[in-house]
Amino acid sequence: xxxxxxxxxxxxxxxxxxxxxxxxxxxxxxxxxxxxxxxxxxxxxxxxxxxxxxxxxxxxxxxxxxxxxxxxxxxxxxxxxxxxxxxxxxxxxxxxxxxxxxxxxxxxxxxxxxxxxxxxxxxxxxxxxxxxxxxxxxxxxxxxxxxxxxxxxxxxxxxxxxxxxxxxxxxxxxxxxxxxxxxxxxxxxxxxxxxxxxx
Amino acid sequence: xxxxxxxxxxxxxxxxxxxxxxxxxxxxxxxxxxxxxxxxxxxxxxxxxxxxxxxxxxxxxxxxxxxxxxxxxxxxxxxxxxxxxxxxxxxxxxxxxxxxxxxxxxxxxxxxxxxxxxxxxxxxxxxxxxxxxxxxxxxxxxxxxxxxxxxxxxxxxxxxxxxxxxxxxxxxxxxxxxxxxxxxxxxxxxxxxxxxxxxxxxxxxxxxxx
Numbered sequence: 001x002x003x004x005x006x007x008x009x010x011x012x013x014x015x016x017x018x019x020x021x022x023x024x025x026x027x028x029x030x031x032x033x034x035x036x037x038x039x040x041x042x043x044x045x046x047x048x049x050x051x052x053x054x055x056x057x058x059x060x061x062x063x064x065x066x067x068x069x070x071x072x073x074x075x076x077x078x079x080x081x082x083x084x085x086x087x088x089x090x091x092x093x094x095x096x097x098x099x100x101x102x103x104x105x106x107x108x109x110x111x112x113x114x115x116x117x118x119x120x121x122x123x124x125x126x127x128x129x130x131x132x133x134x135x136x137x138x139x140x141x142x143x144x145x146x147x148x149x150x151x152x153x154x155x156x157x158x159x160x161x162x163x164x165x166x167x168x169x170x171x172x173x174x175x176x177x178x179x180x181x182x183x184x185x186x187x188x189x190x191x192x193x194x195x196x197x198x199x
Numbered sequence: 200x201x202x203x204x205x206x207x208x209x210x211x212x213x214x215x216x217x218x219x220x221x222x223x224x225x226x227x228x229x230x231x232x233x234x235x236x237x238x239x240x241x242x243x244x245x246x247x248x249x250x251x252x253x254x255x256x257x258x259x260x261x262x263x264x265x266x267x268x269x270x271x272x273x274x275x276x277x278x279x280x281x282x283x284x285x286x287x288x289x290x291x292x293x294x295x296x297x298x299x300x301x302x303x304x305x306x307x308x309x310x311x312x313x314x315x316x317x318x319x320x321x322x323x324x325x326x327x328x329x330x331x332x333x334x335x336x337x338x339x340x341x342x343x344x345x346x347x348x349x350x351x352x353x354x355x356x357x358x359x360x361x362x363x364x365x366x367x368x369x370x371x372x373x374x375x376x377x378x379x380x381x382x383x384x385x386x387x388x389x390x391x392x393x394x395x396x397x398x399x400x401x402x403x404x405x406x407x408x409x
Contacts, residue, residue: 012318012344015362016309018369019322024302026324030291031283038366039373048377050370061292068299080371086310093303100296118303120333121296123280127288131280143256 014080017089021075028060028068034076052078067096094118214341218273221317221340230308232328232338233276242272250274278328278336285329301327304335312337316346321363339363 025034034057035042044051057076060069071092077083084092098109098117109117122128222234236246247255282301286293305327312319319326321342328336342363361376362368 012320012346012372015320015369015372016313016318016322019319019362019367020305020309022367023305023322023324023327024298027286027293027298027301030289030293031286031324033366039368039370042370048381050373050377052370063292063295064298065295068295068302078370080369086306086313090303090306090310093299093306097296097299097303100299117296118300120304120330121300122331122333123285123289123329127285128280131284131288134284135279 014083017075017083017086018077018080020086020089021072021083024068024072024075025057025060028064028072032058034058034072052076065096065099067092215271215273217343218340219271221343221345222273222275225311225315225317228308228311229334230304230336231311232278232336234273235276236274238272238274242274246274275338276336278330278338280329281325282327282329282335283324286324300333301335305337308335308337312343317343318346319343321367323364323367326363 022034026032035052036058039050042050042052057073060072071084071089074082074084075089094114094117095109098113101117103109103113103117123131219234219237222232223237225231225234227233238246242250242258247258250258305322309319309322319337319340319342321339322337326337326339328338330336361372
């Protein structure tokens with residue numbers, strides 16, 4: 001097949017809207033994917049293409065407003081041109097936030113009301129404490145691994161770079177970002193440190 | 200928060216370029232992680248002194264090895280929780296007002312990106328943080344693209360993947376990549392500039408609006 005025959009339109013414009021729709025569904029369901037086993041279970045034999053039907057979307061939990069289900073369905077439309085523009089998505093979400101916070105005036109809200117309805121709510125203290133404790137434990141483990149790697153590197157000689165690299169690799173990466181970021185890592189307060197890895 | 204990029208691979212180079220170029224160009228926004236600085240290892244003392252003590256500890260321990268490599272850092276605002284971990288830790292079902300607030304935060308971030316001609320391309324719970332005040336903050340711009348022809352040409356020099364997490368990539372992007380792969384007789388494809396351009400891509404350039 002000549003390249004010209006592949007001519008088509010890759011619409012990056014609405015690709016983020018689709019992904020955001022999946023995220024909204026995950027938030028509403030506590031982490032469930034809206035389209036289980038996507039993309040593999042949606043592939044059709046010919047050309048490894050994906051065929052998506054929005055009707056395959058499992059319903060949201062009962063306490064979710066109907067408007068949210070409808071909004072997510074539209075964001076997951078197989079046709080990128082049918083997905084709503086992001087400002088419209090935001091307008092609908094702000095209206096839902098106002099309604100969820102007890103303001104209900106038929107969709108007409110002042111900016112102050114929307115700002116109040118969308119103002120952040122800190123996490124419950126017990127949850128925040130648990131998450132901080134877990135992060136501290138990961139950090140302590142990572143520090144111990146790095147100290148062990150540094151000691152091992154010193155033992156084999158500071159000038160033996162390959163041995164030092166091997167030692168560092170042995171202590172690397174207690175928590176990665178699912179492996180996609182080869183050669184990348186993070187030093188975060190209370191979080192993981194992933195040593196950079198060369199290919 | 201400090202991200203380090205060992206620049207030995209094209210993927211790492213592209214991710215660093217995206218993270219640095221895009222985040223450093225954005226005005227501060229409450230729902231987008233804030234860029235502070237970049238540094239080639241070692242991190243300058245005046246920046247290192249400002250890092251949280253736990254970061255300083257791990258940096259000092261790890262950087263001895265990494266200093267032998269070509270490593271670049273970006274320094275970003277620190278937010279303590281990943282949205283993924285928070286959603287897993289909170290009792291279910293989550294209160295609807297919290298779901299809708301975080302959803303609005305996410306979309307507010309995307310509207311801001313789009314108004315600056317940027318698409319994220321790796322949206323997932325893992326790539327959002329929760330700030331101390333409970334706000335959602337979008338992060339990880341390693342797959343992001345600026346919808347600007349000269350920059351796209353530059354960024355596509357090494358080939359760009361269709362996006363981040365396969366389970367969150369839009370079907371039209373998958374299908375475009377499949378068409379390219381089939382044209383090449385391969386099972387998978389990266390998008391290279393000539394093919395990208397030849398395929399009459401609708402890039403969502405700013406004149407098309409949002």
